[in-house]
Amino acid sequence: MNLFDFSLRLNGFPLDKARTELNRIQKKNDIAFKTFLNQKQNDIVNYHLQHNDYYKSLTKHIQSKNWNSLPVMTKRDLQLPLEERLSKGFTTKNVYVNKTSGSSGDPFIFAKDKFCHAMTWAVIQNRFGWYDLDFNTSRQARFYGIPLDKKGYYKERLKDGLSKRYRFSVFDLSDAAFEKHLKKFKSTTFDYINGYTSSIVQFAKFLERKQLNLKSICPTLKACVVTSEMLFDKDKALMEDYFGVPVINEYGASELDLIAFQNPSNDWQLNSETLFIEILDENDTILPYGAEGRVVITSLYNKAHPFIRYDIGDVGVLSEQSTLKIPILKTLVGRTNDIAILPSGKKAAGLTFYYITKSIIEDDGNVKEFIVEQLETHLFKVTYVSSEALTEDKTATITQEMENYLEKGLTITFERQNELKRSKSGKLKQFTSFVKENL
Numbered sequence: 001m002n003l004f005d006f007s008l009r010l011n012g013f014p015l016d017k018a019r020t021e022l023n024r025i026q027k028k029n030d031i032a033f034k035t036f037l038n039q040k041q042n043d044i045v046n047y048h049l050q051h052n053d054y055y056k057s058l059t060k061h062i063q064s065k066n067w068n069s070l071p072v073m074t075k076r077d078l079q080l081p082l083e084e085r086l087s088k089g090f091t092t093k094n095v096y097v098n099k100t101s102g103s104s105g106d107p108f109i110f111a112k113d114k115f116c117h118a119m120t121w122a123v124i125q126n127r128f129g130w131y132d133l134d135f136n137t138s139r140q141a142r143f144y145g146i147p148l149d150k151k152g153y154y155k156e157r158l159k160d161g162l163s164k165r166y167r168f169s170v171f172d173l174s175d176a177a178f179e180k181h182l183k184k185f186k187s188t189t190f191d192y193i194n195g196y197t198s199s200i201v202q203f204a205k206f207l208e209r210k211q212l213n214l215k216s217i218c219p220t221l222k223a224c225v226v227t228s229e230m231l232f233d234k235d236k237a238l239m240e241d242y243f244g245v246p247v248i249n250e251y252g253a254s255e256l257d258l259i260a261f262q263n264p265s266n267d268w269q270l271n272s273e274t275l276f277i278e279i280l281d282e283n284d285t286i287l288p289y290g291a292e293g294r295v296v297i298t299s300l301y302n303k304a305h306p307f308i309r310y311d312i313g314d315v316g317v318l319s320e321q322s323t324l325k326i327p328i329l330k331t332l333v334g335r336t337n338d339i340a341i342l343p344s345g346k347k348a349a350g351l352t353f354y355y356i357t358k359s360i361i362e363d364d365g366n367v368k369e370f371i372v373e374q375l376e377t378h379l380f381k382v383t384y385v386s387s388e389a390l391t392e393d394k395t396a397t398i399t400q401e402m403e404n405y406l407e408k409g410l411t412i413t414f415e416r417q418n419e420l421k422r423s424k425s426g427k428l429k430q431f432t433s434f435v436k437e438n439l
Contacts, residue, residue: 003136008121022126037300047087054085055306070309072309075311096116113302113304139188139220140164185218192221192245193223194226216244227251269329270318272324280293294311296311342410361384366388371383371428371430383420385416
């Protein structure tokens with residue numbers, strides 16, 4: 001029995017209708033797709049102008065037929081009671097309701113109408129199908145957080161059991177925990193790994209220390225899908241070496257959809273079927289392919305709640321090889337709220353610090369994990385977990401390289417800990433700035 005599909009239908013999500021719609025979209029040629037997209041953009045804007053008082057309040061002074069004049073929505077715009085943001089005819093009783101993770105610092109509750117949510121799952125299942133993975137039949141090794149209270153813990157375990165997945169907690173990344181993971185892989189016919197990048201990287205590093213290949217331990221393994229955190233090329237290569245399967249990069253947002261998924265050609269293909277994705281500059285001007293800017297997304301199917309030209313809080317670049325039907329995400333630089341403001345006033349992507357530090361301190365395998373925090377414009381702290389403390393030469397090299405890449409006069413402090421603090425969900429935030437832009 002296809003329990004995953006059955007559970008969606010049981011909760012009123014019309015999955016079959018959504019699959020039919022998705023198939024219809026994907027069969028369109030480039031010309032027909034352009035017509036379809038223009039129509040969907042017009043339809044969703046006009047729908048919310050007619051049925052959503054909240055969206056009408058945001059668009060009082062714009063021309064509805066001019067796409068470029070539509071306001072860019074932000075997360076902070078949405079931090080008011082959900083009932084005030086729902087379209088007419090929708091209530092919290094007849095929509096899908098959830099809460100964003102808050103990784104951007106601006107969490108809020110959102111809603112999707114049931115067909116929109118069914119479209120989300122139709123797209124996700126379609127993408128996993130590229131790698132012969134089926135949510136109803138493929139067994140998942142899940143590296144996620146899990147509630148620590150008894151009720152929440154057993155609820156998630158029950159859901160995992162019904163969904164053919166086994167959850168490995170990301171709150172314990174010790175070698176002892178990984179030894180237990182290995183035993184589970186030996187005794188279970190897992191088809192794929194799915195979960196947070198940082199914790200799966202740590203499992204790969206454990207396998208490297210043991211000089212073990214996971215595919216030889218679990219021959220049924222086909223793929224590894226990582227999500228929610230940045231995937232670096234070096235980490236991807238490490239995982240593919242010691243897992244023995246392709247590592248697939250996923251990018252999504254709970255309030256929207258799956259945004260991008262690495263296709264079999266190794267391109268990060270954006271979801272053009274249910275989303276319209278733009279790259280804008282700081283003045284909300286649309287940038288051409290190849291230019292770096294803010295990732296702004298429109299949900300084409302969500303009638304319950306407007307996400308029209310919604311600034312997701314990320315910075316990215318669309319590939320020059322993109323087309324309207326198959327846009328390709330060339331790079332995802334990081335979050336707009338993770339920009340480092342330096343003493344000179346210069347700005348730098350926060351992940352620059354992470355890249356520089358990573359390239360130096362992980363070469364010998366001593367450092368297992370680390371994060372970088374900006375405490376003041378000139379002051380950065382590197383917190384790390386390692387077998388041995390970093391030498392003075394190593395810390396001096398990191399400081400020198402940061403000044404070479406960025407500017408002189410930076411102070412870098414180092415703190416060794418037994419483990420890094422993760423969010424309640426189990427995610428690890430690799431760079432955080434506590435400096436406000438007006439400083």
